Amino acid sequence: MLESLSRRAFVRGVGAGLAGTALGFGGSEQALAAEVRPFRLSRALQTRNTCPYCSVGCGVIMYARGDGSKNARRELIHIEGDPDHPTNRGTLCPKGAALLDFVKAPTRTKHPMYRAPGTNEFKQVSWDWALDRIARLMKDDRDKNFIAKNAEGVTVNRWISTGFLAASATTNETAFMTYKAVRSAGMVVFDNQARV
Amino acid sequence: MASYQSADVVRRSATTFTPPQVRHDQEVAKLIDVSKCIGCKACQSACLEWNNLQEEVGINTGSYQNPHDLTENSWTLMRFTEWDNPETQNLEWLIRKDGCMHCADPGCLKACPAPGAIVQYANGIVDFVSENCIGCGYCIKGCPFNVPRISKVDQKAYKCTLCSDRVAVGQAPACAKACPTQAISFGSKEAMLDLAGERIVDLKSRGFDKAGVYDPAGVGGTHVMYVLHHADKPEIYAGLPANPRISPMVELWKGATKYVGMGLIAAGVVGAFFHRVIAGANSVSAADEANAAALVDKTGGQA
Numbered sequence: 001m002l003e004s005l006s007r008r009a010f011v012r013g014v015g016a017g018l019a020g021t022a023l024g025f026g027g028s029e030q031a032l033a034a035e036v037r038p039f040r041l042s043r044a045l046q047t048r049n050t051c052p053y054c055s056v057g058c059g060v061i062m063y064a065r066g067d068g069s070k071n072a073r074r075e076l077i078h079i080e081g082d083p084d085h086p087t088n089r090g091t092l093c094p095k096g097a098a099l100l101d102f103v104k105a106p107t108r109t110k111h112p113m114y115r116a117p118g119t120n121e122f123k124q125v126s127w128d129w130a131l132d133r134i135a136r137l138m139k140d141d142r143d144k145n146f147i148a149k150n151a152e153g154v155t156v157n158r159w160i161s162t163g164f165l166a167a168s169a170t171t172n173e174t175a176f177m178t179y180k181a182v183r184s185a186g187m188v189v190f191d192n193q194a195r196v
Numbered sequence: 197m198a199s200y201q202s203a204d205v206v207r208r209s210a211t212t213f214t215p216p217q218v219r220h221d222q223e224v225a226k227l228i229d230v231s232k233c234i235g236c237k238a239c240q241s242a243c244l245e246w247n248n249l250q251e252e253v254g255i256n257t258g259s260y261q262n263p264h265d266l267t268e269n270s271w272t273l274m275r276f277t278e279w280d281n282p283e284t285q286n287l288e289w290l291i292r293k294d295g296c297m298h299c300a301d302p303g304c305l306k307a308c309p310a311p312g313a314i315v316q317y318a319n320g321i322v323d324f325v326s327e328n329c330i331g332c333g334y335c336i337k338g339c340p341f342n343v344p345r346i347s348k349v350d351q352k353a354y355k356c357t358l359c360s361d362r363v364a365v366g367q368a369p370a371c372a373k374a375c376p377t378q379a380i381s382f383g384s385k386e387a388m389l390d391l392a393g394e395r396i397v398d399l400k401s402r403g404f405d406k407a408g409v410y411d412p413a414g415v416g417g418t419h420v421m422y423v424l425h426h427a428d429k430p431e432i433y434a435g436l437p438a439n440p441r442i443s444p445m446v447e448l449w450k451g452a453t454k455y456v457g458m459g460l461i462a463a464g465v466v467g468a469f470f471h472r473v474i475a476g477a478n479s480v481s482a483a484d485e486a487n488a489a490a491l492v493d494k495t496g497g498q499a
Contacts, residue, residue: 036317036323036357036360036361036364037357037360037361038361039361039362039364039365039367040361042365078245078246079245080242080245080246080370080373080374081373081374088376090373091238091373091374091375091376091378092238092242092374092376093236093238093376094236094237094238094240094241095241096238096374097238097239097241097242097245097370097374098241098242098244098245100245101245
């Protein structure tokens with residue numbers, strides 16, 4: 001094959017090819033091939049949830065890779081607003097729009113952490129241990145500082161030495177229960193971020 | 197790139213051939229109502245998240261603008277301007293969502309020398325096809341809005357795609373979907389112009405008699421449009437050009453120079469032809485043949 005191609009024919013062929021490219025005849029077959037990035041959520045698993053940040057409580061849809069089959073571990077790949085949610089109708093604020101980073105943040109707290117008095121390090125503890133300790137300290141503090149009656153002898157049932165900070169993204173039922181539990185203990189300092 | 201979706205391409209960089217269009221795609225547009233924007237940057241967050249990009253943690257220079265300029269990762273940016281209105285003596289805080297305008301006559305595409313690195317779809321979206329990009333940066337020179345940026349990682353140009361991947365499956369761009377104040381809307385270009393008209397009527401009733409839509413004719417109109425409360429002075433919105441045009445250098449280089457250059461090539465071909473006819477082929481003298489034969493003998497026919 002190569003022997004049959006003379007030097008002259010080779011030079012002529014290259015010249016014609018170059019001229020063709022320079023005059024813009026090249027690449028016409030590629031013109032049809034330009035395509036957009038494939039949509040990356042086509043078969044992703046969709047799960048409805050509520051944005052955990054503020055008490056507006058926007059609805060979000062979380063998209064996960066994996067169809068639920070035993071060997072395909074689900075992995076969150078994208079979060080965006082839920083268009084059917086009456087609060088936000090698909091929109092989100094900058095924090096909500098970046099929820100994926102919040103979920104995947106290496107600094108995200110995933111377990112109860114405990115820093116003992118006088119130390120500067122947190123260590124992981126179990127929920128049982130943490131709740132027992134919180135209950136013990138609350139009980140001790142309440143027994144010591146509870147104000148049943150004020151100076152005039154009127155029953156007030158105040159417990160002002162401990163405060164309670166509750167989450168914002170709660171259901172009405174959870175919020176009701178939290179409020180009842182906190183107030184029935186006499187606690188005055190209470191915030192569930194419903195003010196945002 | 198493996199893909200199962202395509203959009204009809206109407207224009208392609210550095211290519212004279214364009215496939216003929218049988219189908220008629222509806223033109224899409226994004227309308228940014230500057231008067232409704234609160235500068236929350238949900239659009240920026242949503243853009244980074246959807247496009248799997250990360251922006252570096254920056255530093256504060258006394259402005260809410262973050263990052264300070266568009267980058268290869270931040271394809272959209274809230275630009276903040278504090279403007280003293282000389283008529284009312286009021287300080288107006290102008291916030292404009294900057295990014296690719298998806299011009300009908302895109303300067304980037306015109307300037308691009310890499311075949312198929314920049315394409316324009318029939319729906320109006322101007323998209324960069326990274327695998328064809330050679331990272332020359334001509335698109336930045338060609339852009340009347342100074343939008344594309346070259347990545348320091350792969351040396352290719354990046355900018356807003358108008359979420360062509362989402363639009364291809366009938367979804368709105370990530371920024372438009374996220375916007376909590378409906379400052380960003382998405383739909384057909386016609387519907388967006390109608391919406392802009394409604395907004396202008398509303399703004400005028402509130403005392404902004406110069407309210408108008410920004411859809412500059414200098415680039416054939418855009419597929420990202422603004423509603424401005426001071427449409428007579430677009431420059432006050434962080435330097436939005438009043439009359440954007442493709443740089444005359446780009447027009448000259450990709451226009452007249454191209455044809456002059458082709459003419460010179462054609463003249464060379466014609467000249468060579470006549471030289472062949474008049475002067476004849478190069479002949480090899482008997483002495484040359486003898487010398488060549490002697491060399492072959494010396495090396496035994498081995499190179």
